[in-house]
Amino acid sequence: MSEQITSKSAAAIDRAHREGRAALIGYLPAGYPDLQSTIDAGIAMARNGADLIEIGIPYSDPVMDGPVIQAATTEAIANGFRVASVFDVVRGITEATDVAVLVMTYWNPVVRMGVDEFSRRLAEAGGAGLITPDLIPDEASEWFAASDKYGLDRVFLVAPSSSPERLAMTVEASRGFVYAVSIMGVTGARAAVSSSAEQLVANTHAAGAKRVCVGLGVSNASHVREIASYADGVIVGSALVAAIRDGGVDAVGQLTKELSVGLQKPAAAATTQEEA
Amino acid sequence: MVRLMVDAQAASTGENAAEAFLQGGASLRHAPGPYFGSYGGRWMPESLIAALDELEDTFEKAKADPEFIAQLHELNKNYSGRPSLLTEAKRFSEHAGGARIFLKREDLNHTGSHKINNVLGQALLAKRMGKTRVIAETGAGQHGVASATAAALLGLECVVYMGAEDCRRQALNVARMQLLGATVIPVTNGSQTLKDAINDALRDWVTNVHDTHYLLGTAAGAHPFPAMVRFFHEVIGEEARAQILEQTGRLPDAVCACIGGGSNAIGIFHGFLDDPSVKIFGFEAGGEGVETGRHAATITLGRPGVLHGARSYLMQDEDGQTIESHSISAGLDYPGVGPEHSYLADIGRVSYQPVTDAEAMDAFRLLCRTEGIIPAIESSHALAGALRVGRSLTEGKENPADTIVIVNLSGRGDKDVQTAAEWFDMLDENGQVKGTTLSTRKPKGPQGSAADSSEVQK
Ligand SMILES: Cc1ncc(COP(=O)(O)O)c(C=O)c1O
Numbered sequence: 250m251s252e253q254i255t256s257k258s259a260a261a262i263d264r265a266h267r268e269g270r271a272a273l274i275g276y277l278p279a280g281y282p283d284l285q286s287t288i289d290a291g292i293a294m295a296r297n298g299a300d301l302i303e304i305g306i307p308y309s310d311p312v313m314d315g316p317v318i319q320a321a322t323t324e325a326i327a328n329g330f331r332v333a334s335v336f337d338v339v340r341g342i343t344e345a346t347d348v349a350v351l352v353m354t355y356w357n358p359v360v361r362m363g364v365d366e367f368s369r370r371l372a373e374a375g376g377a378g379l380i381t382p383d384l385i386p387d388e389a390s391e392w393f394a395a396s397d398k399y400g401l402d403r404v405f406l407v408a409p410s411s412s413p414e415r416l417a418m419t420v421e422a423s424r425g426f427v428y429a430v431s432i433m434g435v436t437g438a439r440a441a442v443s444s445s446a447e448q449l450v451a452n453t454h455a456a457g458a459k460r461v462c463v464g465l466g467v468s469n470a471s472h473v474r475e476i477a478s479y480a481d482g483v484i485v486g487s488a489l490v491a492a493i494r495d496g497g498v499d500a501v502g503q504l505t506k507e508l509s510v511g512l513q514k515p516a517a518a519a520t521t522q523e524e525a
Numbered sequence: 526m527v528r529l530m531v532d533a534q535a536a537s538t539g540e541n542a543a544e545a546f547l548q549g550g551a552s553l554r555h556a557p558g559p560y561f562g563s564y565g566g567r568w569m570p571e572s573l574i575a576a577l578d579e580l581e582d583t584f585e586k587a588k589a590d591p592e593f594i595a596q597l598h599e600l601n602k603n604y605s606g607r608p609s610l611l612t613e614a615k616r617f618s619e620h621a622g623g624a625r626i627f628l629k630r631e632d633l634n635h636t637g638s639h640k641i642n643n644v645l646g647q648a649l650l651a652k653r654m655g656k657t658r659v660i661a662e663t664g665a666g667q668h669g670v671a672s673a674t675a676a677a678l679l680g681l682e683c684v685v686y687m688g689a690e691d692c693r694r695q696a697l698n699v700a701r702m703q704l705l706g707a708t709v710i711p712v713t714n715g716s717q718t719l720k721d722a723i724n725d726a727l728r729d730w731v732t733n734v735h736d737t738h739y740l741l742g743t744a745a746g747a748h749p750f751p752a753m754v755r756f757f758h759e760v761i762g763e764e765a766r767a768q769i770l771e772q773t774g775r776l777p778d779a780v781c782a783c784i785g786g787g788s789n790a791i792g793i794f795h796g797f798l799d800d801p802s803v804k805i806f807g808f809e810a811g812g813e814g815v816e817t818g819r820h821a822a823t824i825t826l827g828r829p830g831v832l833h834g835a836r837s838y839l840m841q842d843e844d845g846q847t848i849e850s851h852s853i854s855a856g857l858d859y860p861g862v863g864p865e866h867s868y869l870a871d872i873g874r875v876s877y878q879p880v881t882d883a884e885a886m887d888a889f890r891l892l893c894r895t896e897g898i899i900p901a902i903e904s905s906h907a908l909a910g911a912l913r914v915g916r917s918l919t920e921g922k923e924n925p926a927d928t929i930v931i932v933n934l935s936g937r938g939d940k941d942v943q944t945a946a947e948w949f950d951m952l953d954e955n956g957q958v959k960g961t962t963l964s965t966r967k968p969k970g971p972q973g974s975a976a977d978s979s980e981v982q983k
Binding site for chain 2: 308309310311312313315319323326331332333356357358359360361362382383384385387388405406407408409410411412415419430433434435
């Protein structure tokens, strides 16, 4: 079933692979500081080396987010963000670029709109699928049905704590890629990439995943380089949110460009050897 | 099995569904989770699933282990002071249409509320899992105090997350936790109350799960918490049922409890779920009135959604954003509710109704003055509800004293004295209790200060 649907996320990652590099995935919350900025920043990411873009839905209870994203999403909600406007953001970016645009959302806003209705509108806007930080495959029967019906990617998360059985089950349930959280914790910049990430990616590949992307705590080109050496894609969130907060759309484009420097696989980028 | 039922008979058939269920010989007791009808489950980040699995496994083994049960029983008896009394509130009853009201005295437990039952059980489980640190959220501070207490008793590190607004409302409990050696972290996100404290506790847990147990304080959250927390509180209902039979020779007509997340309520309800003659009532915080929008009447006005790990009734807006709840009672000021209550509401076994701040405070004062018991404001919601239930059940009855109502007095009101003093206009413009600032003696310096010790030497 999963294989018959052409996955936009998988296509974007495979395109990067054909260029001899890992994919870069950038996250921004919709409506921060306003909807047009999110669209503009998404386009800026796409033009500066991002292959996939995650648009977050600001939510009242973001338990997987650290202070930077919490502050941004709280402000977006205070400024009147409405969930349905995420489709406008997705449409705005997909119409102007050729990147795959996913929506990252806590589950209750989807439940409230109706899983089928949400999926229909997301597909209609050109979205690639959903990343669901607080939805595990065990509870996802409605989402399985809707994502199959509308041809959307199902990006579930795996963690360093996931058992081999859960890894296998989650890989089986996912379409597009599997999101490996690098560390036990919430979003936010960290000084170093956790060593557990590489093992997790290896285990997830071994469990049958074709594409595994790593996120949480990735904030600079050196992190990107390290992860790109073993993962299929690198996900950057808080650092980009801090960039739009401090320097607006231009800063997002600038940071994306810097991050993308780290993408080349070591073999393909022998000239960019730095620290081990 | 349990799941079958709600899907088949759901909310529409109401009370009949529960009756048919009971008459069919099926039991509503000991529902194991993860699902209660269509509620419950695990709407949680994958990062925490392994910890939930470990907890479930440890709990299931402990439950079947006579040594664990004996250990828990011993602590309940010789540390908490169980069994708690069942006290007939004779003068209070006069205001309930003459129905006989009995109070299940969880206020007499060590630390002053039912919360200790759950905390001792979970702290023992934490030890069994080899965890050295417990974290907790708290609203009224009662669960935080109970957690700090159990942590001190069992030698665990304890960190308590508490909304900054709740820290203000329940400052006395902040000091109690600190005296017990816990670290209290005021939470300034969102509404700065219980739901935000839970969010921060979850963030801590996901980061420190290797050595930390999240000691959730109510019968909500992801499986196994709802069924497990209920298990530790079932003792309330077991005792109350035996005590009322002993004191009156029969079962009560009604059982009443207040609903925050629903732990004290599910604990006492459980004893009576399979007794079809016993009507069961849960009282939610109606705040300033459900029509004002400023309330915490989750089942009355919410709709099903997912929050903090479970599918359950939820106060949410059209976008699925959680709505801030409002209640004079910090312990009831939560926009969610435990999933088993959502199920019991849908099948009509339990009737859930709102009680306003004003009704609760009237009942608070009434209990103080008729029985010499200062109740927690949370519990005062159940008392107000019991007055309502008593009046309605005795209406037109020749002998109202034939009607028996049990109220779960989930906690004592010492922590609420400041709030009550404000409510009843007992404070002067400086926030001091009126009449307490008239002394003309020179105040002494703080104890132990240099000035003080020199004075002592004179
Ligand atoms: C005395 C008392 N009763 C009731 C509650 C509400 O919680 P629950 O509904 O879980 O019993 C609290 C919570 O803090 C409490 O302190």
